[in-house]
Amino acid sequence: MNLQETEVEKAFRTSVRAWMAANLCGEFEPLRNAGGLGSPGYEPALAKRWEQHLAQGGWTGLGWPRAHGGRELPLAQQVIFHEEYARCGGPRRLGHIGETLLAPTLMAHGSSELQARFLPGILAGETYWAQGYSEPGAGSDLAAVRTRARIDPETGEWVIDGQKVWTSWAQESDWIFVLARSEAGSVRHKGLVLLLVPLRQAGVTIRPIRQITGDSEFNEVFLDGARTEGTLSLGAPGQGWAVAMYLLGCERGASTLGQQAHFKSELEQLITVAQRNGAVHDPLLRQRLAHAALGLETLRSHALRTSGDGAPPRAASISKYVWSNWRRALGELAMDVLGREADIDAGDPLHRTLQHLWLESRSDTLYAGSNEIQLNMMAERALQMPR
Numbered sequence: 001m002n003l004q005e006t007e008v009e010k011a012f013r014t015s016v017r018a019w020m021a022a023n024l025c026g027e028f029e030p031l032r033n034a035g036g037l038g039s040p041g042y043e044p045a046l047a048k049r050w051e052q053h054l055a056q057g058g059w060t061g062l063g064w065p066r067a068h069g070g071r072e073l074p075l076a077q078q079v080i081f082h083e084e085y086a087r088c089g090g091p092r093r094l095g096h097i098g099e100t101l102l103a104p105t106l107m108a109h110g111s112s113e114l115q116a117r118f119l120p121g122i123l124a125g126e127t128y129w130a131q132g133y134s135e136p137g138a139g140s141d142l143a144a145v146r147t148r149a150r151i152d153p154e155t156g157e158w159v160i161d162g163q164k165v166w167t168s169w170a171q172e173s174d175w176i177f178v179l180a181r182s183e184a185g186s187v188r189h190k191g192l193v194l195l196l197v198p199l200r201q202a203g204v205t206i207r208p209i210r211q212i213t214g215d216s217e218f219n220e221v222f223l224d225g226a227r228t229e230g231t232l233s234l235g236a237p238g239q240g241w242a243v244a245m246y247l248l249g250c251e252r253g254a255s256t257l258g259q260q261a262h263f264k265s266e267l268e269q270l271i272t273v274a275q276r277n278g279a280v281h282d283p284l285l286r287q288r289l290a291h292a293a294l295g296l297e298t299l300r301s302h303a304l305r306t307s308g309d310g311a312p313p314r315a316a317s318i319s320k321y322v323w324s325n326w327r328r329a330l331g332e333l334a335m336d337v338l339g340r341e342a343d344i345d346a347g348d349p350l351h352r353t354l355q356h357l358w359l360e361s362r363s364d365t366l367y368a369g370s371n372e373i374q375l376n377m378m379a380e381r382a383l384q385m386p387r
């Protein structure tokens with residue numbers, strides 16, 4: 001881990017900052033500091049135009065190989081991009097699932113035909129993807145998936161029946177990757193397939209779920225005889241579990257550092273409010289703010305040390321467990337800093353952001369693997385405790 005920036009890295013940082021200053025303005029101004037889908041003022045059509053604008057500026061696919069249209073930048077520069085993007089108020093990325101989860105999996109497990117068909121749309125910010133893993137009865141225990149997929153002998157197409165749930169951004173996506181059981185009678189990790197399925201078709205019903213924030217970021221997705229082409233399985237039928245796990249592994253890496261850059265800007269907003277309303281003079285709140293800043297630095301060091309290839313698998317569990325608890329505590333601290341104003345909407349946009357942060361952060365210790373599951377994994381894999 002080298003914390004000293006080279007001249008090339010410093011110049012790269014300057015170029016990101018300059019581009020953001022020149023481009024996150026005008027029609028994109030409402031997206032400044034915007035959270036993701038379901039956050040106040042986040043307009044999906046504008047967020048998609050922003051993704052396309054980023055792509056035209058050459059800011060998507062930074063780590064992708066050149067052969068796939070990427071820039072093949074070293075990890076250090078990808079990290080710098082994410083840091084500067086957040087520092088300049090860049091909104092949450094609607095293309096995240098396609099660019100950082102599906103694309104690397106396509107590169108590792110997809111045929112050249114699938115790569116040629118799907119990667120360009122992701123890179124250009126024109127095709128959006130949702131993740132169809134969780135089901136009622138299959139969340140932490142993902143191997144319990146019951147959605148079924150079979151080949152229609154007449155058309156050669158896959159026909160899919162089942163229900164997915166908590167599917168983020170499905171209402172704004174074009175495609176979904178669906179983990180389904182392709183071998184009748186198979187159990188657990190065997191007999192699964194990962195299928196690429198168009199969302200806009202008669203066999204798919206998307207029903208948004210109203211969340212505690214009042215908005216809908218995720219959905220129920222009903223697959224009733226949904227169809228996709230026979231060639232659109234990622235990896236061979238029966239090998240779906242291995243491919244699905246590879247995709248989950250892509251959740252760490254440079255994008256983790258991007259997420260932390262967003263946390264940093266949330267912490268800075270919280271400190272601004274604490275300075276404004278005098279909470280910084282409360283000795284206990286001051287300590288908690290300092291503690292939050294220290295926690296974030298520790299997270300960053302851990303992520304810098306363990307991002308990229310060769311990191312032990314437990315590094316991802318440690319990271320997930322620590323960041324999710326850190327952010328949930330930040331949400332609670334935000335409420336305490338706001339004090340009595342936490343309960344009312346007096347129209348202050350910064351207060352609204354903190355209220356939203358608190359509500360949203362309740363889910364951090366659940367998605368991408370709950371706290372209890374991370375602890376189980378650490379106990380078994382790092383401490384060699386029995387299952």
Ligand SMILES: Cc1cc2nc3c(=O)[nH]c(=O)nc-3n(C[C@H](O)[C@H](O)[C@H](O)COP(=O)(O)OP(=O)(O)OC[C@H]3O[C@@H](n4cnc5c(N)ncnc54)[C@H](O)[C@@H]3O)c2cc1C
Pocket residue numbers: 130131132133134135137138139140141165166167168169218363366367368369370371372373376
């Ligand atoms: C904001 C958000 C976005 C999401 N987006 C998506 C998405 O886009 N696509 C998708 O497929 N899924 C998505 N999910 C679903 C997410 O992956 C699941 O919520 C998660 O895997 C937990 O599953 P579950 O909700 O079914 O809870 P359950 O698995 O039913 O768990 C309930 C509780 O029991 C505990 N528990 C379960 N098993 C054990 C065990 N063996 N030992 C100890 N404790 C245990 C859990 O830790 C949890 O506290 C999202 C979830 C959230 C909150």
